Amino acid sequence: MKFSFSLLAFVFAIHCSAQKQVPLPSSPVKEYMSPEKLWLLGRVSGIGITTDSREVVYRVSQPEMENNRFQRLLYATDIQTGTTRPIQDLSGLVSDKHLSPDGRYKLSARPANIEHIQGKDRHTDLSMSKVQIYDELDYRHWDTWHDGSFNHLFFGPVGKPDTTYRDIMANEPFHCPQKPFGGEEDYCWSPDGKTIIYASKKLKGTPYVQSTNTDLYSYDISTGKTTNLTEKNKGYDTHPVYSVQGDLAYLSMKTDGYEADKNDIVVLSQGVHLNLTAAWDGTVNTFLWDGSGKKIYFTAPVDGTIQLFEVTFTGTTGGSPKITQLTNGDWDITALIGLAGNTLVVTRTDLNHAAEVYSYMINTATWKQLSRVNDELYKNTALCKTEKRSVPTTDGKKMLAWIVYPPDFDPAKKYPTLLYCQGGPQSALTQFYSFRWNLALMASQGYIVIAPNRRGMPGHGVEWNRQISGDWGGQNMQDYLAEIAKEPYVDKTRLGAVGASYGGYSVFYLAGIHNQRFKTFIAHDGIFNTQSMYGTTEEMFFVNFDLGGPYWLEKNKQSYTAFNPASLVSKWDRPILIIQGGKDYRVPEGQAQEAFTAAQVRGIKSRFMYLPDENHWVVQPQNSLVWQREFFRWLKETL
Numbered sequence: 289m290k291f292s293f294s295l296l297a298f299v300f301a302i303h304c305s306a307q308k309q310v311p312l313p314s315s316p317v318k319e320y321m322s323p324e325k326l327w328l329l330g331r332v333s334g335i336g337i338t339t340d341s342r343e344v345v346y347r348v349s350q351p352e353m354e355n356n357r358f359q360r361l362l363y364a365t366d367i368q369t370g371t372t373r374p375i376q377d378l379s380g381l382v383s384d385k386h387l388s389p390d391g392r393y394k395l396s397a398r399p400a401n402i403e404h405i406q407g408k409d410r411h412t413d414l415s416m417s418k419v420q421i422y423d424e425l426d427y428r429h430w431d432t433w434h435d436g437s438f439n440h441l442f443f444g445p446v447g448k449p450d451t452t453y454r455d456i457m458a459n460e461p462f463h464c465p466q467k468p469f470g471g472e473e474d475y476c477w478s479p480d481g482k483t484i485i486y487a488s489k490k491l492k493g494t495p496y497v498q499s500t501n502t503d504l505y506s507y508d509i510s511t512g513k514t515t516n517l518t519e520k521n522k523g524y525d526t527h528p529v530y531s532v533q534g535d536l537a538y539l540s541m542k543t544d545g546y547e548a549d550k551n552d553i554v555v556l557s558q559g560v561h562l563n564l565t566a567a568w569d570g571t572v573n574t575f576l577w578d579g580s581g582k583k584i585y586f587t588a589p590v591d592g593t594i595q596l597f598e599v600t601f602t603g604t605t606g607g608s609p610k611i612t613q614l615t616n617g618d619w620d621i622t623a624l625i626g627l628a629g630n631t632l633v634v635t636r637t638d639l640n641h642a643a644e645v646y647s648y649m650i651n652t653a654t655w656k657q658l659s660r661v662n663d664e665l666y667k668n669t670a671l672c673k674t675e676k677r678s679v680p681t682t683d684g685k686k687m688l689a690w691i692v693y694p695p696d697f698d699p700a701k702k703y704p705t706l707l708y709c710q711g712g713p714q715s716a717l718t719q720f721y722s723f724r725w726n727l728a729l730m731a732s733q734g735y736i737v738i739a740p741n742r743r744g745m746p747g748h749g750v751e752w753n754r755q756i757s758g759d760w761g762g763q764n765m766q767d768y769l770a771e772i773a774k775e776p777y778v779d780k781t782r783l784g785a786v787g788a789s790y791g792g793y794s795v796f797y798l799a800g801i802h803n804q805r806f807k808t809f810i811a812h813d814g815i816f817n818t819q820s821m822y823g824t825t826e827e828m829f830f831v832n833f834d835l836g837g838p839y840w841l842e843k844n845k846q847s848y849t850a851f852n853p854a855s856l857v858s859k860w861d862r863p864i865l866i867i868q869g870g871k872d873y874r875v876p877e878g879q880a881q882e883a884f885t886a887a888q889v890r891g892i893k894s895r896f897m898y899l900p901d902e903n904h905w906v907v908q909p910q911n912s913l914v915w916q917r918e919f920f921r922w923l924k925e926t927l
Contacts, residue, residue: 318670320695321732323916325669326723327351327909330661332643334625334635335362336382341628342366345375345382346635346645348661356910365658367628367647372659385472387446388481393509395475395484396442396450402461403436424493429826430468431871431903439463441475441486443509456484456507456514464488466502466526473527478534483508485517485528485536497828500524501544504536517556523549527574531581535601539572545829546757548714550750553584557604564599564609569749576624585614585632587621589716589747592676592688594620596632596648615648618674620719633658637721639692640671640728670695672728674719679740682766688748690717692727692737702779704927706730707768707806708739709787709794713756713834716746724906724915725788733920736778742767757834760790760818761797761851768798769805781807784927786919788812788867789875789904793853796883799864800856808926810919812867813875813904816883817854818847824876857886863893863926867915870900895922 319325331349338345343364350359364381365372375381386395404410407419420433427434441464444453457464464486465474475486489502502524504517518525523541530536536556540563541549551572552565564584565572573594575586584599596615615621622643625633630650635643645659673693681687694703708727710717717739727737741748743764744756756764768785783806787795792814799809815821819839822831831837836844849855864887868880880896887894897918899911906912 318668318695320670321672321726321729323729323913323920325665326726326729326916327353327913328665329642329723331358331723332635332645332659332661334623334633334645335378337367337626337628337633338364338381339383342368343381344625344628344633344645344647344658345378346625346659351909353909353913356908358909363659365645367631367633367658370656370658385476388477389479390481392446392481393443394446394450394453395477396444396453397439397465397472397475398442398450399437400440400455400457400459401437402459405434405436409436425497425828426493426826428873430873432468439465439467439470441484443484454512456486456509456512457488458512458514460490461492462488462490476528476530478506479530479532480534482510485530487526487528487538494828497826498832499544500541500547500829502526504528504538518561524551525554529575529577531577531601532579533581535581535603537575537577537584539575543833545833547827547830547833548712548746548753548757550753553586553599555584555601560604562601562604562609564601565611567608568599568611571746571750571753574624576627579627579629585624585627587624589718589745591747592690592741593618593718593747594622594716596621596634614650614653618676618719620721622720638719639674639690639721641666642721642723670732672731673697674728679770681763682770683763687767688741690727690739690741692731692739694731694734694736697777699775699777701777703734703736703777704782704784704923705736705738705778706923707783707785708737709768709785709791709798710739710742710745711787711789711791713744713760713764713790713793714746714753715790717741718747724912729916733923735784735923740767758836758847759851760793760834760847765794765797765801768794769802782927784808784810784923786810787814789814792816792875795864796853797851797856799862800853800859802862804861806862808862808923809864810867810922811864811880811883813869813872814866814879814883815853815875816879816886818852819854820878820882821875822848824878826873854882854886857890860887860890860892863922865895865897865919865922867897868899869902869904869906870898871903874904893926 333347335345343366345364348361352359362375363372364375405420407417408415440455440457442453442455465471484507486505487502491499501522504525506515506517522544525540527539540552540554543549552563553572555562570588573587575584586597587594597613600610619636619638621634622637623635632648634646636646637643647656647658675691677689678686679689730737746753785795785798785806792811795809795811796814796816822839835847839848866880866884868877884896906915
C-alpha cells in the first residue's frame, strides 16, 4: 500500500476529574508538572443539586500514594456565593432516585445468582474444585469472569430490609444496571410512582456479545407486567429520564452492533417516539431536562472540544426541534450535574486543568468556577500553551489538530516531538485531562505533543466519525503519516509515536510503515494481531462491525492481512515499549505478548511492562506512578 506524506495535524481525547485542595508552599519560580505532582491532584465528580436548589454536592477522591488508595470526601458549595463546606453524608441533601415519588417504595440494585457456572455447584461432592464451565460466550467481560450472577433491580416498601424486595427482572439472565459501566442512569421511576423504567440488553451468551440491542422496559409495580418500550429500535436505547410533564427522554442509536453510532435524543410522548436530534450532524454525550419540560440541555463533541447545547421540545403537535450551541471555548464540559433555575452546574476540564465544578448562567452566558480543589497546586505550576490548527489531509479534507508546547517554549530551540494516537477508535479527542495520557505532563517534560483528530473522531460530523470502521489501516494512517511539522523548532530526527487501545494498534501499525520517520514507539493495551484479537476479545459486536466479522471470511481479508500490524513486523526497525494490563479482556494480554516476542526475536530494543492487576486502564495510585516513571524513562533512553 502506498502512503503519501504531506503536512500533518494532530489532536487528542479522554478525560478525568479533579480534586481536594493540597496546600503547597508558594514559590516565585513555578515548577513544571511532574508525575508526582499529577498524583497530588484531587479528582472531582459531581453528585447533584440539593433539594432546595441552593448548593451543588460533589465528591473529591484524593490519592493516598503511601497507602495505594483514594480518600473520598464530600463537599457542598453554594451556587450563588461559592461558599464551600465539608459534609459527612448525603441524607436529606440530594434527591434519592431510588425512592418512588410518593416515598412509599425504594429501588435496590444488586447481583442475583441465577446460573451454575462453578464446577462445585454442578458436582456438589467436589466442593474444593476450582472449575468454571461455559456453554456460550460472555464467559468474561471487561475485567471479570462471569460467575453466574446478573445485576438486577429489586423494589419494596420503604423501611423493609431489601432482602425482602421483589426482583423486577424475575430471575432473568440479563443485566440492569448494564455491564461493565452501568449505574443509576440505567433506571428511573415514573412521575406517578407506578412504574419503573430500566435499560437492559435482554440477550444471553453468544448473542449477547454480538449485539448492542439494549431496550427500555417499563415495569408495572402493581401487576408485575413488563413492557418493551423500544422494541422496534435495534441499537442502544439507554439513559431514561422523565420531564416534569411526564415525557420520557432517552438516548438511542440505530445500528445493532455499532457501539459508536450517532447517539440521538428521543422523547416518548403520548405513545409517540420523537427523535429531536435526527437532522443534526453530531452525536450526544449526555443530557438533562430543563425545569419546564420544554427544552433539553445536552453535551456533545464539536471541533476538538465538548460543548453545551440545547434542543427544544414542543410535543407531538409542535414544530420541528431547534438545536442551539450555547457555549464555545477551549474546554470540555465533562458532566452535567444539575439545573438550579436558569443555572446549569457542570464539571469542566482543559488540557492544563483537571475537572472542577462550574456554573453556567444560561440567560447571560456567563461562567463561574464553584470548586477550587486544585488551585493551590496549579498556582505553583507552569502551564503549557495549547494551539488549535486546521490542517489539510492527504485526501484534500481539513483536519483539526491540537499542539501542546512545553512551558517556557522557545521557538529558537529544537524539541523532540510526540505524536499522540487516540484510542476508540471512535473516541473524541478534545480538551480532556487524563491522569495517564496527560498531554500537558508530556509537554512539561520537554516534548512538543501533536494530537490529530484523524478519521473516526466524533465532533466533525457523522461521516467523519464512521469512516474508520473497516478501514483501520487506511486513510487515518495517512493522516498520521503526513509530515509531522515544518516548523524549525520540531526536531525531525527525534519523533516518537505513543498511544493506547486503538492508539496502541496505531503505534504497532505505524512501526511497520513509518519509513524511518519515528525514532521510538510506546503502545499500551494495543491490538497487535487482528486475527487473535477476534478470537479472544469479549465484546464481539465491536470486532464484527469494525473489522467486518470473522477472519475466516474472504470479504474480511484486508482487516486480517493488510491492516494487521502482525503482518508488518518484518519492517519494524525502532525501539518499542509495550505495556499491558493483566485483567484487560477487551484487548487481552496475548496481544502484548505476541508483540514483545516479535520485537525480541527481531533483535529490536524493546521492553514489556506488565500490570497484572490492572484492566484496560491503570487506576491504582502506585501502579499509575510506576507507569508514568517508566513511560518517561523509556523516552529519555530512546528519544
